[in-house]
Amino acid sequence: MTTIQFPETLKWGAATASYQIEGAANEDGRSPSIWDTFSHAPGNVKNGDHGDEACNSYHLYKEDVQHLKKLGVDLYRFSIAWPRVMPEGRGKLNPKGVAYYQNLIDELIENGIEPMITLYHWDLPQVLQDKGGWENRDTIDAFNEYAVAMFKEFGDKVSKWITINEPWCASFLSNYLGVHAPGKTDLQAGVDVAHHLMVAHGKAVQSFRELLPDGEIGYAPNTGWLEPFSNKQEDIDACKRGMMWQKEWFMDPVFKGSYPEKLITIFENHNAKLKLEDGDLELISQPIDFMGINYYTGSLGRYKEGEGLFEVEEIPLDYRKTDIGWPIYADGFYNVLTDLHETYGDVPIYITENGACYNHEVEDGRVHDQERVDYLKQHLTSLHRAIESGVPIKGYIVWSLLDNFEWAFGYEKRFGIIHVNYRTFERTPKDSYYWYRQTITNGWFEV
Numbered sequence: 001m002t003t004i005q006f007p008e009t010l011k012w013g014a015a016t017a018s019y020q021i022e023g024a025a026n027e028d029g030r031s032p033s034i035w036d037t038f039s040h041a042p043g044n045v046k047n048g049d050h051g052d053e054a055c056n057s058y059h060l061y062k063e064d065v066q067h068l069k070k071l072g073v074d075l076y077r078f079s080i081a082w083p084r085v086m087p088e089g090r091g092k093l094n095p096k097g098v099a100y101y102q103n104l105i106d107e108l109i110e111n112g113i114e115p116m117i118t119l120y121h122w123d124l125p126q127v128l129q130d131k132g133g134w135e136n137r138d139t140i141d142a143f144n145e146y147a148v149a150m151f152k153e154f155g156d157k158v159s160k161w162i163t164i165n166e167p168w169c170a171s172f173l174s175n176y177l178g179v180h181a182p183g184k185t186d187l188q189a190g191v192d193v194a195h196h197l198m199v200a201h202g203k204a205v206q207s208f209r210e211l212l213p214d215g216e217i218g219y220a221p222n223t224g225w226l227e228p229f230s231n232k233q234e235d236i237d238a239c240k241r242g243m244m245w246q247k248e249w250f251m252d253p254v255f256k257g258s259y260p261e262k263l264i265t266i267f268e269n270h271n272a273k274l275k276l277e278d279g280d281l282e283l284i285s286q287p288i289d290f291m292g293i294n295y296y297t298g299s300l301g302r303y304k305e306g307e308g309l310f311e312v313e314e315i316p317l318d319y320r321k322t323d324i325g326w327p328i329y330a331d332g333f334y335n336v337l338t339d340l341h342e343t344y345g346d347v348p349i350y351i352t353e354n355g356a357c358y359n360h361e362v363e364d365g366r367v368h369d370q371e372r373v374d375y376l377k378q379h380l381t382s383l384h385r386a387i388e389s390g391v392p393i394k395g396y397i398v399w400s401l402l403d404n405f406e407w408a409f410g411y412e413k414r415f416g417i418i419h420v421n422y423r424t425f426e427r428t429p430k431d432s433y434y435w436y437r438q439t440i441t442n443g444w445f446e447v
Contacts (some may be wrong), residue, residue, distance in 0.1 A: 010393065011114075012073050015373045023057065031125055034126055047411070050120060050134065061084065075116050076114070080119060089144045124139075137196060137199075160217075171194035188272040206283065219292060238312035239301040241262070297327050298327055301313065322358060324406075334385045356371070376436065
């Protein structure tokens with residue numbers, strides 16, 4: 001047996017997102033989000049599922065905090081539902097919505113858990129979508145109004161903030177590939193939304209510096225890893241193009257003050273143009289305190305003429321997969337982290353999401369999810385390798401605390417370390433919960 005020992009300074013956490021767990025979609029003044037609209041439209045979500053009740057965490061947050069306390073985490077990453085606190089998208093705050101998050105924050109702090117707030121985890125108020133949503137530059141200012149209000153309401157108790165979660169998903173997956181809300185299939189819309197999200201991030205960082213100079217703020221892009229199928233240059237180049245869509249497109253503007261020219265050209269060749277305005281890149285490229293990284297999967301890639309925008313074909317071969325169909329590729333996690341360090345330097349990193357989908361049910365009061373334990377062991381070993389290689393990792397936050405509404409997959413796919421019965425809302429900690437608790441307590445595990 002080999003011991004994987006983590007630094008005592010590493011922060012441990014668990015994560016959720018508002019639309020995925022809260023429920024209470026029509027209570028206490030919350031207005032609809034784009035995900036309410038999208039999930040209630042036939043054919044968009046598996047089994048016609050929606051987030052009206054989700055995990056009922058809006059009413060059961062105290063129980064969830066107790067699970068966090070018993071887990072022993074340092075951090076709880078959660079998101080604020082924009083339409084719950086600001087139902088018109090801008091302007092007047094909803095006191096009941098604000099009170100919910102104030103109560104959650106107080107409950108966390110009273111139980112020794114530090115809150116980490118994500119401002120945007122995809123639930124744009126539908127009233128703003130009706131005016132063009134993120135394709136409309138006015139939404140940048142609306143987001144900044146919302147962010148400023150949240151900084152003022154909660155900044156005296158919360159020091160760690162994330163502006164945008166997975167901007168690739170909120171732009172290209174949602175507006176070009178059509179998989180997520182609002183479900184558009186327009187590359188120009190995807191490029192516009194991606195850029196406006198990044199400008200909104202920059203404006204929020206600027207406001208944060210003025211209001212909360214002692215706090216920490218970053219964002220949380222998602223990354224995968226494509227390992228070249230061979231050492232042929234065409235395969236190597238194809239994998240770089242494929243990853244550039246998630247990595248450089250959303251990181252170069254922040255850390256280098258520019259978008260990758262190669263990608264601008266590819267988009268232009270497909271009749272989509274990047275629309276830069278004066279000052280945009282200066283806003284986006286302000287210094288941030290950390291980068292959040294969400295990593296789940298990777299695979300092999302090789303050049304294939306005409307295959308998608310980037311002429312790259314994914315070759316998963318016989319990798320084991322999780323129950324959502326994603327290849328398990330823990331080496332890719334190490335590769336992503338060391339590559340980011342080499343590319344962008346000593347930017348502090350929090351792993352803001354990492355976890356696995358396995359759809360185990362409760363048997364005799366327990367949930368035996370050894371596969372998830374194995375996944376976490378493999379990926380935490382890769383994380384340890386990255387730390388040993390000099391990557392400045394500040395924390396690891398598992399996805400997810402609870403089984404929840406898994407976006408277009410509905411309730412069919414379970415990522416939680418706690419099982420949720422969606423009829424009764426009963427929570428049952430899984431074997432992975434207990435393994436993770438032991439790892440946090442010890443600061444190590446054996447492989």
